[in-house]
Amino acid sequence: MRAQxxxxxxxxxxxxxxxxxxxxxxxxxxxxARSDGMSELSRELLLGAQPEDADGHSSRVELxxxxxxDEIKVxxxxxxxxxxxxxxxxSLRLGARVGLRYELSSTFDSESQAHELEHRPxxxxxxxxxxxxxxxxxxxxxxxxxxxxxxxxxxxxxxVFDAYMNYQFSEARGLRxxxxxxxxxxxxxxxxxxxxxxxxSIAVREFSLHRDLGVRLEANQLFGKDSPLTLQLGAFAGDGxxxxxxxxxxxxxxxxxxxxxxxxFDDSIDGDLSRRKQPALALGAAFAANxxxxxxxxxxxxxxxxxxxxxxxxxTDLIFKWxxxxxxxxxxxxxxxxxxxxxxxxxxxxxTRDGYGATAQLSYLFFVPVEVVGRLAAIDAWKDAHPDxxxxxxxxxxxxxxxxxxxxxxxxxxxQSDYSLLTPxxxxxxxxxxxxxxxxxxxx
Numbered sequence: 001m002r003a004q005x006x007x008x009x010x011x012x013x014x015x016x017x018x019x020x021x022x023x024x025x026x027x028x029x030x031x032x033a034r035s036d037g038m039s040e041l042s043r044e045l046l047l048g049a050q051p052e053d054a055d056g057h058s059s060r061v062e063l064x065x066x067x068x069x070d071e072i073k074v075x076x077x078x079x080x081x082x083x084x085x086x087x088x089x090x091s092l093r094l095g096a097r098v099g100l101r102y103e104l105s106s107t108f109d110s111e112s113q114a115h116e117l118e119h120r121p122x123x124x125x126x127x128x129x130x131x132x133x134x135x136x137x138x139x140x141x142x143x144x145x146x147x148x149x150x151x152x153x154x155x156x157x158x159x160v161f162d163a164y165m166n167y168q169f170s171e172a173r174g175l176r177x178x179x180x181x182x183x184x185x186x187x188x189x190x191x192x193x194x195x196x197x198x199x200x201s202i203a204v205r206e207f208s209l210h211r212d213l214g215v216r217l218e219a220n221q222l223f224g225k226d227s228p229l230t231l232q233l234g235a236f237a238g239d240g241x242x243x244x245x246x247x248x249x250x251x252x253x254x255x256x257x258x259x260x261x262x263x264x265f266d267d268s269i270d271g272d273l274s275r276r277k278q279p280a281l282a283l284g285a286a287f288a289a290n291x292x293x294x295x296x297x298x299x300x301x302x303x304x305x306x307x308x309x310x311x312x313x314x315x316t317d318l319i320f321k322w323x324x325x326x327x328x329x330x331x332x333x334x335x336x337x338x339x340x341x342x343x344x345x346x347x348x349x350x351x352t353r354d355g356y357g358a359t360a361q362l363s364y365l366f367f368v369p370v371e372v373v374g375r376l377a378a379i380d381a382w383k384d385a386h387p388d389x390x391x392x393x394x395x396x397x398x399x400x401x402x403x404x405x406x407x408x409x410x411x412x413x414x415x416q417s418d419y420s421l422l423t424p425x426x427x428x429x430x431x432x433x434x435x436x437x438x439x440x441x442x443x444x
Contacts, residue, residue, distance in 0.1 A: 079412030079443045081129065091132035097193055099125030099148075101439035108431050110395070115434075122150050124439060125192065127161075138168045142180075158241055161211060172220040179241065182209040182299070183216055183232040183256050184286045185315040186267070187330045187359060194269035194411045196363055197418045198437040201377035202399045203357025207332040209288060209313060210300045212236040212252060220264075230258040238290045240299040247308060250292025252299060259283045265321065270328070271363050271371060272321040273410055279322040288313040296352045296386060298334060306350040310337040324365040331358050335382070346384050353389040355381035369407040373418075376400060378425075396422035396433060412443045 076082040081095025101124040106115045126148040133140045144162035151157055164178025181189045187200065188208035199205070214236030222229040238252035239245070260267070265280035290311040295301045298311040317330040333356035342348045357380065363373035377399040381390050403418035416439050423432040 078409060081444060083132070085132075088137055090134055093129075093131045095127075095129040095131070095444060097125055097127035097129070097441070097443045099123065099439055099441045101198065101437060104436045106434040108433055110431075123148050124150055124198075125441070129162075139165060140168075141165045160241065174218045175215065176218070177215040179211055179213045180216070182212050182214075182236060182252065182254055182288070183218075183234050184209040184254055184288050184313065185330060185332050186282075186284050186317040186319065187328065190268060190270060193441065193443050196270040196361070196371065196373045196405060196416075197375060197401055197403045197420075198416060198439060201357075201359040201361070201375060201401075202396070202422070203332060203359045203377050203379050204330070206297070206353070206379050207313075207315075207334050207355070207357050209252070209254070209290075209298065211241050212238065212299050213241075214252065228260045228263070230260070232256040232258075236299070238293055238299050240295065242300070243295070243303055245294055245303070247294055248292050250290070250308065252288060252290040252293075254286065254288040256284060256286040267319045267321075269411060270326065270361075271373070272324050272326040272365055273407065275324045275365060275367075276321055277323065280320070282319045283317070285316045286314070301353065304350055304352075307339065309339065309350075309352060311335070311352075312337065326363045326365075327361070329358070329360045332356065351384065351386040353381075354385045355379060355389065355393070371403075371405040371407065373403045373405065374401065375403075375420075394424055395431075397425050398423045398427055400427070411441075414441050415439075416441060 071087065073085040074082065075085075079095075081093050083091060083093040085091040101122050103120045103122070105118050105120075107118070108115055126146065128145045128147060129142070130144075131140065131142040142162050142164055143160075145159045146152075146161050147159055152159060160179065162178075162180050164176055164180045166174055166176040168174045183189060185204070185208055187204045188210070200208075214234055216232060216234040219231045221227045222231050232255070234252075234254040236252040236254070238250050260280075260282050262278065262280055265276070265282070266274070267280070267282040290298045290313070292308040293299065293311050294303055294308055296304055298313065312335050313333070315330060315332040317328070319328045320326070335354050336349075336352040338344050338346050338349050357378060359375070359377040361373065361375045363371055365371045379393055379397050381393045383390075399420060399422055401418055401420035403416065405417075406415045408414060416437075418437050420435045420437075421427075421429070421432040422435075423429065
């Protein structure tokens with residue numbers, strides 16, 4: 001009996017569906033061809049039946065819709081990566097940077113009074129950068145990882161360089177929070193990709209405040225639209241990016257004031273690659289205090305073994321560019337305070353790397369994209385500084401460097417070479433450490 005009913009059910013329901021599908025096929029086959037190469041029937045099968053609202057309008061989103069709300073833009077550019085932009089709500093930029101380097105060094109050995117020759121090929125930089133905006137174009141984000149084996153050193157260093165968000169209240173006012181460069185000395189906040197030489201000066205490496213976790217308030221055009229002043233105020237954890245430890249509460253407080261009397265310009269990159277026809281000048285000064293710091297270089301270096309310390313920092317800098325010439329200079333210092341329980345007797349306190357330094361760098365870009373650059377730098381120490389630092393100053397406290405660069409496409413793609421000397425004070429060349437480098441630096 002059940003077998004006899006099944007054919008009747010098929011005839012009752014199957015034949016009308018077959019007839020209906022035939023009408024639908026005929027209708028779509030006779031209709032106009034679509035420009036996207038997909039028939040309406042295929043689109044129905046792909047999208048499925050879509051519910052209708054109370055007014056009878058379908059809520060289906062058409063494939064290939066050109067409405068602004070659903071439009072997705074994808075574009076790429078050398079040095080800026082690939083960007084996927086879905087509109088005001090969200091965008092994602094994926095970029096990378098690669099540095100391939102060969103180094104040849106001749107290091108002076110004070111015991112044997114001879115030089116030792118060594119070389120090192122390396123992937124000096126392997127950066128991955130994610131960025132974009134979220135919810136509104138005023139709220140941007142950036143994540144930067146350094147995956148180079150030279151930086152990671154067997155897992156000793158964190159690969160996280162930048163991890164922050166930035167909200168622009170207006171064109172001239174912004175708030176940044178997360179991990180990023182501490183806004184202190186200018187020659188440290190210039191990005192690595194935009195450097196003229198293979199490394200920063202010995203003074204910048206020793207006395208800079210490095211990346212940290214905190215907030216920064218920036219006010220460009222401080223007193224109005226034509227104001228040449230910029231003010232940056234920051235509050236940070238004060239421990240840098242490595243060796244985070246439990247400790248008494250503290251903070252790294254920073255303030256930086258900048259003056260650009262001839263207007264804003266590209267002072268965040270080295271050199272005058274645009275060969276400016278008008279002179280450009282930036283002057284800066286900064287002060288910082290790191291309260292209850294746990295490391296012997298304030299927010300970097302080795303962990304202190306005898307308790308926390310306060311550090312005071314100050315710097316001043318100048319950048320000038322005109323017709324291919326570029327000059328930058330910086331003075332910087334760091335000094336720890338004496339713990340309160342020692343009655344001001346610094347000799348009883350754990351020694352730190354207290355001192356001061358200076359950098360001067362001059363370059364010229366020829367009409368062909370070839371640049372020459374020279375640098376002079378020095379570091380010095382107070383007599384009560386850490387013995388290791390005092391020895392470093394006595395052995396390699398002066399720096400001379402000369403470089404030649406070929407810019408294929410600005411700082412985004414360049415070939416660099418430089419030769420540097422590290423000597424004791426007085427520049428005795430027979431006791432100098434020599435370093436020659438050649439590298440290809442590319443940002444994608």
